[in-house]
Amino acid sequence: MPHITGSNVTIMVKDMDASIKFYEQIGLTLKQRWDNHYAMVEATGITIGIHPSHGGESSSGSVSIGFMIANIDEAKDLLSANNIPFKSEDDGKSGLYVHFKDPDNTVLYFVKPKW
Secondary structure, three states: OOOOOOOOEEEEEOOHHHHHHHHHHOOOEEEEEEOOOEEEEEEOOEEEEEEEOOOOOOOOOOOEEEEEOOOHHHHHHHHHHOOOOOEEEEOOOOEEEEEEEOOOOOEEEEEEEOO
16 A cells, blocks of 8 residues: 655646636745646645646535634635635534635635534
């Protein structure tokens, strides 16, 4: 069995620059970029690969990516400051959620867990 040394989720995007800027605006850091071929942005516990779609479909399908946070109001303020539309939700069970999408309609959310 191979020894896994890291991992990432790769999403397909229409515009590398816009996508990298978006993910930096919500708190991720650019780890590495290979021109317009591929980039990696990261936050604690996750690395997201950004790959150009080359004019094809740039949807993540039924995948969503969640980011756990300590303060839901800071998340809302961050999204508002960057003109990113969002919807708040308290599911009554697991946490407080703020749902939003990246420029290519990848479903994202911030969550303040109740555990």
